[in-house]
Amino acid sequence: MPTRLKVLISAYACEPGKASEPSVGWNVALEMTAHHNVWVLTRSNNRASIEAELAQRPVPNLNFAYFDLPSWASWWKRGGRGLQVYYYLWQLGIFNVARHLHREVGFDVTNHLTFGKYWTPSLLAYLPVPFVWGPMGGGESAPKAFWRDFSRSGRRYELLRDAARWLGEHDPLVRGTARRAAVAIASTPATAARLVLLGARNVQVYLQNGIRRDDPGADESLGESFRGHPEHGLRFITIGRLIHWKGVHLGLRAFALADLAAEYWIVGDGPERARLEQLAESLGISDRVRFFGSIPHEETLSRLSQADVLVHPSLHDQAPATIFEAFAAGRPVICLGLGGPAVQVSDEVGIRVAAQSPEEAERGLAAAMRELAQNESRRGAMAARARPYVYENFSWDEKVKVLSAFYLTAANPAADPATRPTAR
Numbered sequence: 001m002p003t004r005l006k007v008l009i010s011a012y013a014c015e016p017g018k019a020s021e022p023s024v025g026w027n028v029a030l031e032m033t034a035h036h037n038v039w040v041l042t043r044s045n046n047r048a049s050i051e052a053e054l055a056q057r058p059v060p061n062l063n064f065a066y067f068d069l070p071s072w073a074s075w076w077k078r079g080g081r082g083l084q085v086y087y088y089l090w091q092l093g094i095f096n097v098a099r100h101l102h103r104e105v106g107f108d109v110t111n112h113l114t115f116g117k118y119w120t121p122s123l124l125a126y127l128p129v130p131f132v133w134g135p136m137g138g139g140e141s142a143p144k145a146f147w148r149d150f151s152r153s154g155r156r157y158e159l160l161r162d163a164a165r166w167l168g169e170h171d172p173l174v175r176g177t178a179r180r181a182a183v184a185i186a187s188t189p190a191t192a193a194r195l196v197l198l199g200a201r202n203v204q205v206y207l208q209n210g211i212r213r214d215d216p217g218a219d220e221s222l223g224e225s226f227r228g229h230p231e232h233g234l235r236f237i238t239i240g241r242l243i244h245w246k247g248v249h250l251g252l253r254a255f256a257l258a259d260l261a262a263e264y265w266i267v268g269d270g271p272e273r274a275r276l277e278q279l280a281e282s283l284g285i286s287d288r289v290r291f292f293g294s295i296p297h298e299e300t301l302s303r304l305s306q307a308d309v310l311v312h313p314s315l316h317d318q319a320p321a322t323i324f325e326a327f328a329a330g331r332p333v334i335c336l337g338l339g340g341p342a343v344q345v346s347d348e349v350g351i352r353v354a355a356q357s358p359e360e361a362e363r364g365l366a367a368a369m370r371e372l373a374q375n376e377s378r379r380g381a382m383a384a385r386a387r388p389y390v391y392e393n394f395s396w397d398e399k400v401k402v403l404s405a406f407y408l409t410a411a412n413p414a415a416d417p418a419t420r421p422t423a424r
Protein backbone atom coordinates (compact mmCIF):
# COMPACT_ATOMS: atom_id res chain seq x y z
CA MET A 1 0.00 0.00 0.00
CA PRO A 2 1.52 3.37 -1.03
CA THR A 3 1.92 5.94 1.72
CA ARG A 4 0.70 8.69 -0.63
CA LEU A 5 -2.92 7.73 -1.15
CA LYS A 6 -5.61 8.82 -3.60
CA VAL A 7 -8.26 10.28 -1.30
CA LEU A 8 -11.84 11.34 -2.02
CA ILE A 9 -13.29 13.82 0.51
CA SER A 10 -16.99 14.65 0.73
CA ALA A 11 -17.24 18.30 1.87
CA TYR A 12 -20.68 19.82 1.34
CA ALA A 13 -19.29 22.91 3.10
CA CYS A 14 -15.94 23.92 1.59
CA GLU A 15 -14.93 27.50 0.83
CA PRO A 16 -11.73 29.51 1.23
CA GLY A 17 -11.83 32.51 3.52
CA LYS A 18 -14.88 31.36 5.46
CA ALA A 19 -15.36 30.26 9.06
CA SER A 20 -17.03 27.25 10.65
CA GLU A 21 -17.71 24.15 8.49
CA PRO A 22 -16.63 25.73 5.15
CA SER A 23 -13.28 26.45 6.81
CA VAL A 24 -12.98 22.80 7.90
CA GLY A 25 -13.65 21.53 4.38
CA TRP A 26 -11.20 23.93 2.75
CA ASN A 27 -8.35 23.69 5.25
CA VAL A 28 -8.34 19.90 5.49
CA ALA A 29 -8.34 19.58 1.70
CA LEU A 30 -5.60 22.20 1.33
CA GLU A 31 -3.25 20.86 4.00
CA MET A 32 -3.87 17.21 3.11
CA THR A 33 -2.20 17.71 -0.28
CA ALA A 34 1.15 17.65 1.56
CA HIS A 35 0.47 13.99 2.35
CA HIS A 36 -1.88 12.61 -0.33
CA ASN A 37 -3.45 13.27 -3.71
CA VAL A 38 -6.84 14.78 -2.92
CA TRP A 39 -10.19 14.97 -4.72
CA VAL A 40 -12.98 16.95 -3.07
CA LEU A 41 -16.65 16.45 -3.87
CA THR A 42 -18.55 19.62 -2.92
CA ARG A 43 -21.49 21.81 -3.91
CA SER A 44 -21.58 23.66 -7.22
CA ASN A 45 -22.38 26.84 -5.26
CA ASN A 46 -18.83 26.73 -3.87
CA ARG A 47 -17.21 26.54 -7.29
CA ALA A 48 -16.70 30.26 -8.03
CA SER A 49 -14.88 31.03 -4.78
CA ILE A 50 -12.77 27.86 -4.98
CA GLU A 51 -11.70 28.44 -8.57
CA ALA A 52 -10.94 32.12 -7.90
CA GLU A 53 -8.69 31.12 -4.99
CA LEU A 54 -6.91 28.40 -6.98
CA ALA A 55 -6.39 30.77 -9.93
CA GLN A 56 -4.40 33.04 -7.61
CA ARG A 57 -2.72 30.31 -5.59
CA PRO A 58 -2.65 26.97 -7.45
CA VAL A 59 -2.36 23.88 -5.26
CA PRO A 60 -0.77 20.72 -6.74
CA ASN A 61 -2.52 17.43 -6.01
CA LEU A 62 -5.86 19.13 -5.25
CA ASN A 63 -8.83 18.37 -7.49
CA PHE A 64 -12.51 19.30 -7.21
CA ALA A 65 -15.75 17.77 -8.46
CA TYR A 66 -19.05 19.60 -8.07
CA PHE A 67 -22.62 18.48 -7.62
CA ASP A 68 -25.92 20.11 -6.73
CA LEU A 69 -29.48 18.91 -6.76
CA PRO A 70 -31.86 20.07 -9.52
CA SER A 71 -33.04 23.68 -9.23
CA TRP A 72 -36.51 22.64 -8.04
CA ALA A 73 -34.94 21.19 -4.87
CA SER A 74 -33.43 24.54 -3.88
CA TRP A 75 -36.81 25.40 -2.33
CA TRP A 76 -35.81 23.21 0.61
CA LYS A 77 -32.92 25.40 1.68
CA ARG A 78 -34.50 28.81 1.10
CA GLY A 79 -34.18 30.73 4.34
CA GLY A 80 -32.73 27.64 5.99
CA ARG A 81 -36.20 26.13 6.50
CA GLY A 82 -35.39 22.78 4.95
CA LEU A 83 -31.59 22.84 4.78
CA GLN A 84 -31.28 19.49 6.55
CA VAL A 85 -33.66 17.86 4.05
CA TYR A 86 -31.69 19.35 1.15
CA TYR A 87 -28.43 18.17 2.70
CA TYR A 88 -29.78 14.65 3.17
CA LEU A 89 -30.88 14.53 -0.48
CA TRP A 90 -27.48 15.89 -1.55
CA GLN A 91 -25.78 13.03 0.30
CA LEU A 92 -27.90 10.56 -1.67
CA GLY A 93 -27.28 12.38 -4.93
CA ILE A 94 -23.49 12.34 -4.77
CA PHE A 95 -23.28 8.54 -4.79
CA ASN A 96 -23.34 8.16 -8.57
CA VAL A 97 -20.84 11.03 -8.97
CA ALA A 98 -18.50 9.41 -6.44
CA ARG A 99 -18.87 5.99 -8.05
CA HIS A 100 -18.02 7.44 -11.47
CA LEU A 101 -14.97 9.24 -10.04
CA HIS A 102 -13.79 6.03 -8.38
CA ARG A 103 -13.94 4.19 -11.70
CA GLU A 104 -11.74 6.91 -13.23
CA VAL A 105 -9.30 7.44 -10.36
CA GLY A 106 -9.31 4.29 -8.21
CA PHE A 107 -9.38 5.80 -4.71
CA ASP A 108 -7.49 4.23 -1.82
CA VAL A 109 -9.70 5.79 0.87
CA THR A 110 -12.76 8.03 1.18
CA ASN A 111 -13.61 10.52 3.93
CA HIS A 112 -16.89 12.19 4.81
CA LEU A 113 -15.87 15.54 6.33
CA THR A 114 -18.64 18.17 6.23
CA PHE A 115 -21.24 18.58 7.44
CA GLY A 116 -19.84 16.89 10.52
CA LYS A 117 -23.17 15.64 11.89
CA TYR A 118 -23.36 12.03 12.98
CA TRP A 119 -27.08 11.43 12.41
CA THR A 120 -26.95 11.91 8.60
CA PRO A 121 -25.60 9.15 6.34
CA SER A 122 -22.69 9.34 3.94
CA LEU A 123 -23.06 7.18 0.86
CA LEU A 124 -19.30 7.22 0.36
CA ALA A 125 -19.41 4.39 2.90
CA TYR A 126 -21.17 2.25 0.28
CA LEU A 127 -18.35 2.47 -2.26
CA PRO A 128 -15.93 -0.50 -2.37
CA VAL A 129 -13.24 1.67 -0.74
CA PRO A 130 -12.08 1.97 2.90
CA PHE A 131 -14.13 4.73 4.51
CA VAL A 132 -13.24 7.28 7.22
CA TRP A 133 -16.24 8.98 8.83
CA GLY A 134 -15.59 12.35 10.40
CA PRO A 135 -14.64 14.10 12.53
CA MET A 136 -18.32 14.12 13.46
CA GLY A 137 -20.27 16.00 16.12
CA GLY A 138 -23.83 16.42 17.25
CA GLY A 139 -23.87 14.03 20.19
CA GLU A 140 -23.52 16.93 22.62
CA SER A 141 -26.63 17.98 24.58
CA ALA A 142 -27.56 20.61 27.13
CA PRO A 143 -28.31 18.83 30.43
CA LYS A 144 -32.08 18.86 30.97
CA ALA A 145 -31.75 20.99 34.11
CA PHE A 146 -30.77 23.94 31.88
CA TRP A 147 -33.95 23.77 29.81
CA ARG A 148 -35.98 25.65 32.40
CA ASP A 149 -34.07 28.83 31.52
CA PHE A 150 -34.76 28.52 27.80
CA SER A 151 -37.42 30.51 26.00
CA ARG A 152 -40.32 28.65 24.41
CA SER A 153 -38.56 28.75 21.05
CA GLY A 154 -35.36 27.48 22.70
CA ARG A 155 -37.14 24.49 24.22
CA ARG A 156 -38.82 23.79 20.87
CA TYR A 157 -35.41 23.86 19.18
CA GLU A 158 -34.00 21.33 21.65
CA LEU A 159 -37.01 19.04 21.25
CA LEU A 160 -36.74 19.13 17.46
CA ARG A 161 -33.00 18.51 17.64
CA ASP A 162 -33.53 15.48 19.88
CA ALA A 163 -36.22 14.19 17.52
CA ALA A 164 -33.92 14.63 14.49
CA ARG A 165 -31.15 12.71 16.26
CA TRP A 166 -33.54 9.91 17.21
CA LEU A 167 -34.76 9.60 13.62
CA GLY A 168 -31.20 9.66 12.33
CA GLU A 169 -30.04 7.00 14.74
CA HIS A 170 -32.84 4.72 13.47
CA ASP A 171 -32.12 5.41 9.78
CA PRO A 172 -30.74 2.22 8.16
CA LEU A 173 -28.42 4.31 5.98
CA VAL A 174 -26.91 6.01 9.02
CA ARG A 175 -26.43 2.68 10.79
CA GLY A 176 -24.88 1.29 7.62
CA THR A 177 -22.52 4.27 7.43
CA ALA A 178 -21.37 3.60 10.99
CA ARG A 179 -20.87 -0.14 10.49
CA ARG A 180 -18.95 0.35 7.23
CA ALA A 181 -16.53 2.96 8.62
CA ALA A 182 -12.98 1.64 8.94
CA VAL A 183 -12.36 4.59 11.27
CA ALA A 184 -15.10 6.75 12.85
CA ILE A 185 -13.84 10.03 14.32
CA ALA A 186 -15.86 11.95 16.91
CA SER A 187 -15.18 15.54 17.94
CA THR A 188 -16.29 14.86 21.51
CA PRO A 189 -16.69 11.89 23.88
CA ALA A 190 -20.48 12.40 23.76
CA THR A 191 -20.52 11.88 19.99
CA ALA A 192 -18.10 8.95 20.30
CA ALA A 193 -20.63 7.21 22.57
CA ARG A 194 -23.37 7.69 19.95
CA LEU A 195 -21.13 6.28 17.20
CA VAL A 196 -20.45 3.16 19.27
CA LEU A 197 -24.19 2.63 19.77
CA LEU A 198 -24.67 2.94 15.99
CA GLY A 199 -22.25 0.06 15.46
CA ALA A 200 -19.01 1.86 14.59
CA ARG A 201 -15.99 -0.26 15.53
CA ASN A 202 -12.81 1.83 15.52
CA VAL A 203 -13.96 5.07 17.16
CA GLN A 204 -11.45 7.86 17.83
CA VAL A 205 -11.95 11.28 19.47
CA TYR A 206 -10.38 14.18 17.59
CA LEU A 207 -11.72 17.72 17.25
CA GLN A 208 -13.05 18.79 13.87
CA ASN A 209 -11.94 22.42 13.83
CA GLY A 210 -8.50 24.02 13.82
CA ILE A 211 -6.59 27.24 13.20
CA ARG A 212 -4.19 28.35 10.49
CA ARG A 213 -0.90 29.88 11.50
CA ASP A 214 -1.57 32.77 9.09
CA ASP A 215 -5.14 33.47 10.26
CA PRO A 216 -5.77 37.15 11.17
CA GLY A 217 -6.33 36.06 14.75
CA ALA A 218 -2.85 34.54 14.81
CA ASP A 219 -1.17 37.95 14.66
CA GLU A 220 1.38 38.02 17.46
CA SER A 221 0.63 41.67 18.10
CA LEU A 222 -2.75 40.57 19.47
CA GLY A 223 -1.02 38.49 22.10
CA GLU A 224 0.20 41.32 24.36
CA SER A 225 -0.85 40.43 27.89
CA PHE A 226 -3.11 42.90 29.65
CA ARG A 227 -2.92 43.44 33.40
CA GLY A 228 -6.28 44.98 33.90
CA HIS A 229 -7.38 48.47 32.91
CA PRO A 230 -7.08 51.33 35.40
CA GLU A 231 -10.68 52.51 35.26
CA HIS A 232 -12.56 49.22 35.28
CA GLY A 233 -10.24 46.32 36.11
CA LEU A 234 -10.37 43.23 33.92
CA ARG A 235 -12.42 42.82 30.76
CA PHE A 236 -14.20 39.55 30.19
CA ILE A 237 -15.56 38.89 26.69
CA THR A 238 -18.05 36.46 25.17
CA ILE A 239 -18.24 36.08 21.38
CA GLY A 240 -20.97 34.27 19.47
CA ARG A 241 -24.57 34.23 18.34
CA LEU A 242 -27.02 35.27 21.02
CA ILE A 243 -29.11 32.11 21.02
CA HIS A 244 -30.29 30.06 23.97
CA TRP A 245 -27.74 27.25 23.92
CA LYS A 246 -24.76 29.61 23.84
CA GLY A 247 -25.40 30.13 27.56
CA VAL A 248 -24.72 33.87 27.65
CA HIS A 249 -27.36 34.20 30.37
CA LEU A 250 -25.17 31.98 32.56
CA GLY A 251 -22.18 34.24 31.94
CA LEU A 252 -24.18 37.32 32.94
CA ARG A 253 -25.46 35.75 36.15
CA ALA A 254 -21.96 34.55 37.01
CA PHE A 255 -20.52 38.01 36.39
CA ALA A 256 -23.08 39.52 38.76
CA LEU A 257 -22.31 36.82 41.34
CA ALA A 258 -18.53 37.39 41.05
CA ASP A 259 -19.05 41.04 42.05
CA LEU A 260 -15.81 42.31 40.51
CA ALA A 261 -14.59 45.73 39.47
CA ALA A 262 -14.57 44.57 35.87
CA GLU A 263 -16.36 44.83 32.52
CA TYR A 264 -18.14 42.17 30.51
CA TRP A 265 -18.20 42.62 26.73
CA ILE A 266 -20.61 40.63 24.57
CA VAL A 267 -19.97 40.47 20.82
CA GLY A 268 -22.70 39.03 18.62
CA ASP A 269 -26.39 39.29 17.91
CA GLY A 270 -29.41 37.06 17.80
CA PRO A 271 -32.94 36.42 19.05
CA GLU A 272 -31.88 36.33 22.72
CA ARG A 273 -30.36 39.81 22.77
CA ALA A 274 -33.38 41.63 24.22
CA ARG A 275 -33.77 39.03 26.97
CA LEU A 276 -30.06 39.28 27.80
CA GLU A 277 -30.15 43.07 27.98
CA GLN A 278 -33.16 42.85 30.30
CA LEU A 279 -31.31 40.28 32.42
CA ALA A 280 -28.27 42.55 32.77
CA GLU A 281 -30.59 45.36 33.85
CA SER A 282 -32.37 43.18 36.42
CA LEU A 283 -29.05 41.96 37.83
CA GLY A 284 -27.86 45.54 38.32
CA ILE A 285 -24.81 45.12 36.06
CA SER A 286 -25.93 46.94 32.91
CA ASP A 287 -23.41 49.75 33.58
CA ARG A 288 -20.58 47.18 33.36
CA VAL A 289 -21.93 45.07 30.48
CA ARG A 290 -21.51 46.23 26.88
CA PHE A 291 -23.36 44.67 23.93
CA PHE A 292 -21.52 45.29 20.64
CA GLY A 293 -23.95 43.46 18.38
CA SER A 294 -22.79 41.82 15.15
CA ILE A 295 -19.52 43.34 13.94
CA PRO A 296 -17.00 42.35 11.21
CA HIS A 297 -14.57 39.57 12.06
CA GLU A 298 -11.57 41.91 12.03
CA GLU A 299 -13.27 44.17 14.56
CA THR A 300 -14.21 41.13 16.66
CA LEU A 301 -10.53 40.16 16.82
CA SER A 302 -9.68 43.70 17.81
CA ARG A 303 -12.19 43.57 20.67
CA LEU A 304 -10.75 40.22 21.73
CA SER A 305 -7.27 41.78 21.85
CA GLN A 306 -8.61 44.54 24.12
CA ALA A 307 -10.11 42.05 26.58
CA ASP A 308 -8.33 39.79 29.06
CA VAL A 309 -10.31 36.56 29.35
CA LEU A 310 -12.73 34.80 26.99
CA VAL A 311 -15.84 33.42 28.71
CA HIS A 312 -17.48 30.71 26.59
CA PRO A 313 -20.48 29.29 28.50
CA SER A 314 -21.92 27.26 25.60
CA LEU A 315 -24.03 24.21 26.42
CA HIS A 316 -23.43 22.02 23.34
CA ASP A 317 -20.79 23.40 20.98
CA GLN A 318 -18.67 21.07 18.84
CA ALA A 319 -15.34 22.94 18.43
CA PRO A 320 -15.83 26.73 18.32
CA ALA A 321 -13.18 28.68 16.42
CA THR A 322 -13.56 31.54 18.93
CA ILE A 323 -11.67 29.52 21.53
CA PHE A 324 -8.78 28.90 19.14
CA GLU A 325 -8.70 32.61 18.29
CA ALA A 326 -8.59 33.51 21.99
CA PHE A 327 -5.60 31.23 22.51
CA ALA A 328 -3.87 32.67 19.43
CA ALA A 329 -4.34 36.13 20.95
CA GLY A 330 -2.83 34.94 24.23
CA ARG A 331 -6.08 34.97 26.17
CA PRO A 332 -7.12 32.37 28.78
CA VAL A 333 -10.56 30.78 28.39
CA ILE A 334 -13.29 29.99 30.91
CA CYS A 335 -15.77 27.42 29.61
CA LEU A 336 -18.26 24.83 30.80
CA GLY A 337 -17.08 21.23 30.99
CA LEU A 338 -19.44 20.29 28.16
CA GLY A 339 -19.00 19.39 24.49
CA GLY A 340 -16.04 20.45 22.38
CA PRO A 341 -14.80 23.27 24.62
CA ALA A 342 -14.11 20.72 27.36
CA VAL A 343 -11.71 19.04 24.90
CA GLN A 344 -10.24 22.29 23.53
CA VAL A 345 -9.43 23.86 26.89
CA SER A 346 -6.83 22.32 29.17
CA ASP A 347 -5.93 23.32 32.73
CA GLU A 348 -2.76 25.04 31.52
CA VAL A 349 -4.64 27.60 29.41
CA GLY A 350 -8.06 27.94 30.99
CA ILE A 351 -10.66 26.79 33.49
CA ARG A 352 -13.41 24.23 32.78
CA VAL A 353 -16.44 24.53 35.01
CA ALA A 354 -18.68 21.65 36.13
CA ALA A 355 -22.17 22.15 34.72
CA GLN A 356 -24.92 19.72 35.68
CA SER A 357 -27.30 22.52 36.66
CA PRO A 358 -27.54 26.28 36.04
CA GLU A 359 -26.73 26.99 39.68
CA GLU A 360 -23.59 24.85 39.61
CA ALA A 361 -22.48 26.44 36.33
CA GLU A 362 -23.05 29.99 37.55
CA ARG A 363 -21.15 29.39 40.80
CA GLY A 364 -18.29 27.78 38.90
CA LEU A 365 -18.09 30.52 36.29
CA ALA A 366 -18.16 33.20 39.01
CA ALA A 367 -15.37 31.45 40.94
CA ALA A 368 -13.29 31.19 37.74
CA MET A 369 -13.80 34.88 36.99
CA ARG A 370 -12.71 35.82 40.51
CA GLU A 371 -9.69 33.52 40.30
CA LEU A 372 -8.39 35.02 37.05
CA ALA A 373 -9.18 38.55 38.16
CA GLN A 374 -7.37 38.22 41.48
CA ASN A 375 -4.59 35.77 40.64
CA GLU A 376 -2.48 37.73 38.18
CA SER A 377 0.37 35.20 38.13
CA ARG A 378 -1.93 32.34 37.16
CA ARG A 379 -3.65 34.43 34.50
CA GLY A 380 -0.26 35.48 33.14
CA ALA A 381 0.99 31.89 33.00
CA MET A 382 -2.12 30.83 31.08
CA ALA A 383 -1.76 33.75 28.68
CA ALA A 384 1.91 32.93 28.03
CA ARG A 385 1.11 29.28 27.31
CA ALA A 386 -1.99 29.90 25.15
CA ARG A 387 -0.32 30.60 21.79
CA PRO A 388 2.13 27.67 21.83
CA TYR A 389 -0.65 25.40 23.10
CA VAL A 390 -3.07 26.14 20.25
CA TYR A 391 -0.44 25.71 17.51
CA GLU A 392 1.06 22.56 19.00
CA ASN A 393 -2.35 20.90 19.22
CA PHE A 394 -4.78 22.50 16.79
CA SER A 395 -2.98 24.09 13.81
CA TRP A 396 -4.32 22.69 10.54
CA ASP A 397 -0.93 21.42 9.38
CA GLU A 398 -0.59 19.41 12.60
CA LYS A 399 -4.20 18.23 12.59
CA VAL A 400 -4.08 16.81 9.06
CA LYS A 401 -1.06 14.72 10.03
CA VAL A 402 -3.31 12.88 12.47
CA LEU A 403 -6.15 12.65 9.95
CA SER A 404 -3.67 11.38 7.34
CA ALA A 405 -2.61 8.65 9.75
CA PHE A 406 -6.28 7.67 10.11
CA TYR A 407 -6.45 7.38 6.31
CA LEU A 408 -3.45 5.06 6.32
CA THR A 409 -4.98 2.96 9.08
CA ALA A 410 -8.23 2.65 7.11
CA ALA A 411 -6.43 1.77 3.88
CA ASN A 412 -4.17 -0.77 5.59
CA PRO A 413 -6.03 -2.24 8.61
CA ALA A 414 -3.44 -5.01 8.96
CA ALA A 415 -0.74 -2.48 9.88
CA ASP A 416 0.99 -2.82 13.23
CA PRO A 417 -1.38 -1.28 15.84
CA ALA A 418 1.62 0.48 17.38
CA THR A 419 1.85 2.63 14.23
CA ARG A 420 -1.76 3.75 14.37
CA PRO A 421 -2.52 7.34 15.37
CA THR A 422 -3.42 8.37 18.87
CA ALA A 423 -6.02 11.14 18.83
CA ARG A 424 -6.05 13.94 21.32
